[in-house]
Amino acid sequence: MKRLTLATYLLFLNGFLLLYYAYSFGSVVYLVFGLLSMALAYGLTQESRTAIKIALIYAAIEFFFALLFLIAGNIWSVVDAAVSFFILHDILGYIQEVAGEESEKVEKEKV
Numbered sequence: 001m002k003r004l005t006l007a008t009y010l011l012f013l014n015g016f017l018l019l020y021y022a023y024s025f026g027s028v029v030y031l032v033f034g035l036l037s038m039a040l041a042y043g044l045t046q047e048s049r050t051a052i053k054i055a056l057i058y059a060a061i062e063f064f065f066a067l068l069f070l071i072a073g074n075i076w077s078v079v080d081a082a083v084s085f086f087i088l089h090d091i092l093g094y095i096q097e098v099a100g101e102e103s104e105k106v107e108k109e110k111v
Helices: 005-025 028-045 049-072 077-110
Strands: none
Touching: 005 028, 005 049, 005 077, 028 049, 049 077
8 A cells, every 4th residue: 555655754844844933933823733734744654544634634725825825926835835735646646546445345345
């Protein structure tokens, strides 16, 4: 089964950057989201279905807001949008592969 290595590394990188922002700006909000991102990265290493679903929703919302900031003129949001896009791509590819394996199991059980 395919491991979620790229999504795990990118979520950890995202969490590290958010923790850096929390340290630089003294913001609790960055701290909370940085810790959430790192916790989701740990959940992806354990292949927890709940963590995968939450990480998918989190990355989609983050991608949406990164695109909004990019449209508003914040050029540095392209990095955040790219990271979120690759997280989404890796998780959706993993879900598609797992769903294909489960459908093959069902087909074999019917025969």
